[in-house]
Amino acid sequence: MVSLDDFKNKKTETKNQIFNDGVYTVYSEKIDQLKPGDTIYLTTSEFSYDCIYGCFMNNIRKHKKVEVEIIYEDLSEYIPEKSRTGGCYAYASAKYH
Numbered sequence: 565m566v567s568l569d570d571f572k573n574k575k576t577e578t579k580n581q582i583f584n585d586g587v588y589t590v591y592s593e594k595i596d597q598l599k600p601g602d603t604i605y606l607t608t609s610e611f612s613y614d615c616i617y618g619c620f621m622n623n624i625r626k627h628k629k630v631e632v633e634i635i636y637e638d639l640s641e642y643i644p645e646k647s648r649t650g651g652c653y654a655y656a657s658a659k660y661h
Contacts (some may be wrong), residue, residue: 582642583637583656587630593626603657609640618651631660
């Protein structure tokens with residue numbers, strides 16, 4: 565899960581279409597175990613998405629702002645007009661700095 569603010573004011577000239585290198589707010593109950601160089605997972609969903617496990621989970625209480633470099637972007641299921649209503653999200657993997 566990332567904050568909607570994470571997608572505002574991002575550079576438009578990038579190798580990716582949705583995600584850009586930069587600072588994101590990410591969530592995980594094990595966020596304190598995150599180390600520089602680790603790969604984390606992002607989605608355009610506003611629901612509870614664990615950045616360490618790369619899956620949706622309930623009741624994630626811990627979060628952190630992190631700087632990342634996008635490694636891979638998956639838009640295979642992404643439909644912008646449906647992504648805010650429960651599905652059709654974009655996903656990415658990123659290297660935590």
